[in-house]
Amino acid sequence: MEFVSDSNRKMEILTKPYIILNAAMTADGKIDTITRRGAKISSEADWSRVDELRAAVDAVMVGGKTLLNEDPRLTVKSPELRRKRLEAGKSENPLKVGIVTDARISAKARFLNDGPAEVVIFTTSQASSETLHLLKETGVRVVLAGDELVDLPQAMHQLKTFGVDRLLLEGGGTLNASMFAEELIDEVQVYLAPVIFAGADAPTLADGAGFGVREAVPLALENIKILPNGGVLLTYLAKYKGE
Numbered sequence: 253m254e255f256v257s258d259s260n261r262k263m264e265i266l267t268k269p270y271i272i273l274n275a276a277m278t279a280d281g282k283i284d285t286i287t288r289r290g291a292k293i294s295s296e297a298d299w300s301r302v303d304e305l306r307a308a309v310d311a312v313m314v315g316g317k318t319l320l321n322e323d324p325r326l327t328v329k330s331p332e333l334r335r336k337r338l339e340a341g342k343s344e345n346p347l348k349v350g351i352v353t354d355a356r357i358s359a360k361a362r363f364l365n366d367g368p369a370e371v372v373i374f375t376t377s378q379a380s381s382e383t384l385h386l387l388k389e390t391g392v393r394v395v396l397a398g399d400e401l402v403d404l405p406q407a408m409h410q411l412k413t414f415g416v417d418r419l420l421l422e423g424g425g426t427l428n429a430s431m432f433a434e435e436l437i438d439e440v441q442v443y444l445a446p447v448i449f450a451g452a453d454a455p456t457l458a459d460g461a462g463f464g465v466r467e468a469v470p471l472a473l474e475n476i477k478i479l480p481n482g483g484v485l486l487t488y489l490a491k492y493k494g495e
């Protein structure tokens with residue numbers, strides 16, 4: 253797929269992967285409680301779906317807060333699915349991608365060590381040379397992309413050049429909002445859990461500064477699946493206004 257980045261100024265056409273946002277969300281739109289410790293929202297059945305989704309993509313990506321605070325493994329859990337990937341000539345696990353302003357990640361982090369999996373960190377000039385050196389020593393591919401925040405269109409383009417055709421975005425709410433703002437997300441899969449977390453400061457599917465009505469991202473409903481525990485899986489396609 254191609255898209256136009258910053259159409260008023262650069263008219264630069266960049267390629268990017270097909271990007272699926274997956275999240276587990278409460279019925280009141282929260283993706284965690286106010287304590288932000290990665291509350292369990294998914295059901296067992298939904299975990300299997302997410303595992304299959306991970307097994308079907310080339311890369312899985314998270315934002316800095318999710319990465320640094322929760323240290324997710326982002327690997328495919330099912331041995332069967334990993335075996336099928338290997339049989340298909342793919343790596344056992346998809347590439348792990350982190351979007352981190354200051355990449356202060358411990359060398360012992362599960363994100364870096366659980367696998368086997370290749371790791372790419374997109375970071376900014378705020379990361380110290382010592383941090384960058386340590387990451388490179390652990391075999392991580394580090395890409396400097398921006399000063400204040402990671403330049404997401406450039407990062408997605410770079411991933412495409414690394415051979416990533418399908419990318420799974422697994423949050424959190426700030427990165428999701430930035431990815432919507434840049435019109436980078438193609439598909440949204442949301443597991444809607446039958447529970448309310450409440451809390452004005454609890455993270456939601458897309459946080460950030462928020463869009464006005466004119467900038468709101470329209471979605472087209474593709475599928476609804478009701479799960480045995482009363483949860484609902486919603487699948488949408490993003491229909492950006494310029495498309």
Ligand SMILES: NC(=O)c1ccc[n+]([C@@H]2O[C@H](COP(=O)([O-])OP(=O)(O)OC[C@H]3O[C@@H](n4cnc5c(N)ncnc54)[C@H](OP(=O)(O)O)[C@@H]3O)[C@@H](O)[C@H]2O)c1
Nearest residue numbers: 275276284290315316317318352353402423424426427430
């Ligand atoms: N239920 C679910 O499906 C699910 C999935 C994932 C996460 N979560 C929850 O989401 C919460 C974390 O979300 P969050 O919104 O606090 O953080 P986040 O989206 O995980 O990470 C955002 C951080 O990424 C870094 N970043 C670098 N460049 C960026 C860019 N261009 N755009 C956006 N971010 C950029 C920034 O900070 P740094 O300085 O930190 O790099 C930014 O603060 C946690 O409570 C977690 O449990 C839920």
